[in-house]
Amino acid sequence: xxxxxxxxxxxxxxxxxxxxxxxxxxxxxxxxxxxxxxxxxxxxxxxxxxxxxxxxxxxxxxxxxxxxxxxxxxxxxxxxxxxxxxxxxxxxxxxxxxxxxxxxxxxxxxxxxxxxxxxxxxxxxxxxxxxxxxxxxxxxxxxxxxxxxxxxxxxxxxxxxxxxxxxxxxxxxxxxxxxxxxxxxxxxxxxxxxxxxxxxxxxxxxxxxxxxxxxxxxxxxxxxxxxxxxxxxx
Numbered sequence: 073x074x075x076x077x078x079x080x081x082x083x084x085x086x087x088x089x090x091x092x093x094x095x096x097x098x099x100x101x102x103x104x105x106x107x108x109x110x111x112x113x114x115x116x117x118x119x120x121x122x123x124x125x126x127x128x129x130x131x132x133x134x135x136x137x138x139x140x141x142x143x144x145x146x147x148x149x150x151x152x153x154x155x156x157x158x159x160x161x162x163x164x165x166x167x168x169x170x171x172x173x174x175x176x177x178x179x180x181x182x183x184x185x186x187x188x189x190x191x192x193x194x195x196x197x198x199x200x201x202x203x204x205x206x207x208x209x210x211x212x213x214x215x216x217x218x219x220x221x222x223x224x225x226x227x228x229x230x231x232x233x234x235x236x237x238x239x240x241x242x243x244x245x246x247x248x249x250x251x252x253x254x255x256x257x258x259x260x261x262x263x264x265x266x267x268x269x270x271x272x273x274x275x276x277x278x279x280x281x282x283x284x285x286x287x288x289x290x291x292x293x294x295x296x297x298x299x300x301x302x303x304x305x306x
Contacts, residue, residue, distance in 0.1 A: 144171035148180055161187055178204060185221075194228045201225060216248050223255065232259050250279040254290065261297075270297045 144167065151163035164187075167180040185200035205218040223238035236259055243252035257272030273294045277287060 144176035
């Protein structure tokens with residue numbers, strides 16, 4: 073008896089599992105999108121790989137940055153604990169060198185400047201303060217503090233014109249205007265310019281937020297200068 077023949081429409085179709093031509097159609101993508109994907113398959117694969125490489129690199133960078141900040145903070149804390157001035161200076165300098173770019177490195181440089189100023193090494197402290205000041209962004213809240221410190225350091229070096237430059241910068245900041253004007257008046261007095269000093273003191277007293285003690289001190293300075301002026305005219 074002859075073996076029954078399988079009708080052609082019932083024959084088992086051999087499926088090529090490597091054939092993916094119909095996959096994009098099965099996803100109901102737009103024909104233009106399908107053509108684009110097929111044309112740029114290699115580019116898309118490279119892009120995906122690059123994305124994940126970049127993502128992994130960023131994660132590693134974030135971890136590295138956080139660890140560096142943490143280590144820098146610990147090193148700074150250990151440095152400021154030292155009671156020996158010379159040892160503290162060395163430790164602070166090491167923090168600044170080893171962890172450059174961190175907040176701890178910035179504070180270590182400021183602390184070095186303060187220690188130098190306490191030892192009356194004003195040129196050394198000036199260099200440290202100026203370095204931090206120049207590295208800060210323009211909107212940093214530390215800028216006014218450093219302008220004041222730099223001005224005072226220049227005063228200690230008898231560089232009155234340079235001190236005046238920083239006091240002028242400080243006077244342009246509303247919250248520090250009175251302090252800056254008072255300091256400018258003092259420098260004008262040191263230079264023998266009583267008229268300019270009087271003008272600065274009078275402008276400073278116009279500040280409505282001036283404390284009673286500060287107003288009293290400035291008023292006394294104004295009265296002394298006016299008295300000196302009137303005595304000279306007689």
